[in-house]
Amino acid sequence: MAPVMTDTSSEQVTSGPVWRKRTTKQELALWLGWLVLAAFFIFCWQIMTKTTIWAFVYDAPRQALDIGSRMVPPRWEYLPNLLEPLWDTIAIATLGTLLALFMAVPVAFLAARNTTPSTRFIRPVALLIIVSSRSINSLIWALLLVAIIGPGVMAGIVAIAFRSIGFVAKLLYEAIEEIDATQVEAVSATGASKAQIMDYAVVPQILPAFAGITVFRWDINIRESTVLGLVGAGGLGLRLQESLNVLAWPQVTIIFILILITVLVSEWVSAKVRHAII
Amino acid sequence: MLRLEGLSKVYGTGDRALTDVSFTVEPGQVVGLIGPSGAGKSTLIRCINRLVEPSAGKISLGDLDITQLSRGGLRQARRRIGMIFQEYALVERLTVMENVLSGRLGYVGFWRSFFRKFPPESVENAYRLLDRVGLSAHVNKRADALSGGQRQRVGIARALEQDPDLLLIDEPTASLDPKTSRQIMRLIIEICDERGLPAIINIHDVALAQQFVQRIIGLQGGKVVFDGSPDELDADVLTRIYGEEDWSATIRKVDEDAEGTEDSAEEIAAALDRERLAGLT
Numbered sequence: 001m002a003p004v005m006t007d008t009s010s011e012q013v014t015s016g017p018v019w020r021k022r023t024t025k026q027e028l029a030l031w032l033g034w035l036v037l038a039a040f041f042i043f044c045w046q047i048m049t050k051t052t053i054w055a056f057v058y059d060a061p062r063q064a065l066d067i068g069s070r071m072v073p074p075r076w077e078y079l080p081n082l083l084e085p086l087w088d089t090i091a092i093a094t095l096g097t098l099l100a101l102f103m104a105v106p107v108a109f110l111a112a113r114n115t116t117p118s119t120r121f122i123r124p125v126a127l128l129i130i131v132s133s134r135s136i137n138s139l140i141w142a143l144l145l146v147a148i149i150g151p152g153v154m155a156g157i158v159a160i161a162f163r164s165i166g167f168v169a170k171l172l173y174e175a176i177e178e179i180d181a182t183q184v185e186a187v188s189a190t191g192a193s194k195a196q197i198m199d200y201a202v203v204p205q206i207l208p209a210f211a212g213i214t215v216f217r218w219d220i221n222i223r224e225s226t227v228l229g230l231v232g233a234g235g236l237g238l239r240l241q242e243s244l245n246v247l248a249w250p251q252v253t254i255i256f257i258l259i260l261i262t263v264l265v266s267e268w269v270s271a272k273v274r275h276a277i278i
Numbered sequence: 279m280l281r282l283e284g285l286s287k288v289y290g291t292g293d294r295a296l297t298d299v300s301f302t303v304e305p306g307q308v309v310g311l312i313g314p315s316g317a318g319k320s321t322l323i324r325c326i327n328r329l330v331e332p333s334a335g336k337i338s339l340g341d342l343d344i345t346q347l348s349r350g351g352l353r354q355a356r357r358r359i360g361m362i363f364q365e366y367a368l369v370e371r372l373t374v375m376e377n378v379l380s381g382r383l384g385y386v387g388f389w390r391s392f393f394r395k396f397p398p399e400s401v402e403n404a405y406r407l408l409d410r411v412g413l414s415a416h417v418n419k420r421a422d423a424l425s426g427g428q429r430q431r432v433g434i435a436r437a438l439e440q441d442p443d444l445l446l447i448d449e450p451t452a453s454l455d456p457k458t459s460r461q462i463m464r465l466i467i468e469i470c471d472e473r474g475l476p477a478i479i480n481i482h483d484v485a486l487a488q489q490f491v492q493r494i495i496g497l498q499g500g501k502v503v504f505d506g507s508p509d510e511l512d513a514d515v516l517t518r519i520y521g522e523e524d525w526s527a528t529i530r531k532v533d534e535d536a537e538g539t540e541d542s543a544e545e546i547a548a549a550l551d552r553e554r555l556a557g558l559t
Contacts, residue, residue: 180370
């Protein structure tokens with residue numbers, strides 16, 4: 001785009017060429033674009049709020065305060081009842097993550113361009129597995145699995161595993177694609193077999209990424225498994241569901257506190273582990 | 279003995295990297311391959327162990343026609359060809375010993391290599407080689423804990439651990455300072471002499487090539503345009519290889535270089551600093 005010269009009749013006669021990023025026309029188009037966007041937003045807002053009953057919204061602070069007041073003081077005597085579900089929750093997250101690793105690692109190697117046996121046939125299948133696993137939330141996986149294998153911890157573990165395959169495989173295959181190819185070249189130049197090249201040139205390079213991804217996903221899974229009980233897949237969520245059903249707000253509070261502490265601890269652990277690796 | 283006959287390489291993109299390259303490397307001969315960037319030096323040595331598949335021509339190592347080999351046959355042939363790389367190409371997160379022992383991968387099965395259970399004679403040999411290249415003290419360090427010169431020594435030990443019949447050396451000194459470059463070149467030449475090992479060395483630095491090798495092949499646009507002794511490299515030849523330029527300084531510098539930089543890396547660094555400072559003012 002040619003630079004735009006400003007009006008030459010301005011005070012400064014000796015001013016050099018003036019540089020502007022956009023021409024006047026582009027500038028106008030840009031503002032027009034913003035205007036259209038704003039108009040569109042207002043339009044959508046109106047559609048969205050058409051069914052809102054505003055009386056309820058104005059009432060919200062009072063309602064929130066009301067529930068809040070019922071939630072304190074927490075019912076501390078309820079805590080012993082939560083220890084077993086808490087253990088279940090941690091077990092669901094940990095076993096689910098482990099199960100996912102077993103399935104995600106091969107999928108990642110099949111999906112990575114530089115390690116897949118066939119870019120045309122096998123890679124798309126691996127990518128499909130990744131996408132389908134990632135596109136379904138673990139709560140929905142749990143809903144399906146509770147129907148298929150019945151309620152309980154097992155459904156939770158499998159749900160967490162299915163959701164984690166895509167996540168772990170995607171990050172891992174990206175790490176595999178980013179490895180230094182000359183190290184692979186060097187090891188293949190010694191006459192090493194395919195499996196040996198994996199072991200000596202590929203795996204050492206992705207090991208830090210692999211460990212980081214694993215603890216990161218475990219940390220996410222702790223959080224996700226706290227709610228899985230809502231659909232009957234075991235863990236803390238089960239107690240949460242029960243307490244909500246009977247409007248036992250002081251019990252809900254204590255569950256919230258417990259979830260908060262668990263998540264804090266898991267984040268602390270995963271941060272420590274990742275720090276130690278990288 | 280290595281023989282190339284009519285070797286050509288055309289990449290998938292249509293780039294002609296090599297055109298009808300033929301030459302023979304006698305046993306024990308060290309050949310310096312010089313040429314401008316993009317002349318096909320790297321492609322040439324990668325064609326020899328088929329890290330790059332040649333498009334046409336024949337490569338024979340002794341009686342073995344490398345271009346005709348199946349996958350398994352190629353693996354066996356690669357065991358006989360050691361390779362040393364520009365950026366060392368060590369597996370950074372493995373130890374020095376693991377890197378050296380990876381030179382034996384072609385000889386041991388997967389599970390033995392997986393559990394790092396190499397035959398005792400391979401391990402002994404690795405210790406000997408690390409001693410030879412002066413790294414006995416660093417056996418269990420991780421490769422990324424070493425300096426550039428040390429890493430290249432590990433690279434050399436890895437290639438020698440293969441007990442090769444031929445060395446392919448791709449810009450061994452391009453990432454090293456002048457003093458370390460000369461030490462590494464001297465080490466390579468000494469080792470080739472000790473073992474009567476033929477080698478092809480890709481090298482950027484004409485002076486360094488002249489100082490250390492017995493024969494120089496000049497590559498330009500994927501074709502051999504010079505093949506002779508280092509003494510025959512004159513302004514004419516250099517122009518043929520690299521194009522028009524004032525070569526008088528380069529040629530004259532050869533002898534000075536050989537003496538001057540030997541033990542004065544600091545002086546050069548100081549001179550460079552002065553130049554940089556001069557550039558700033």
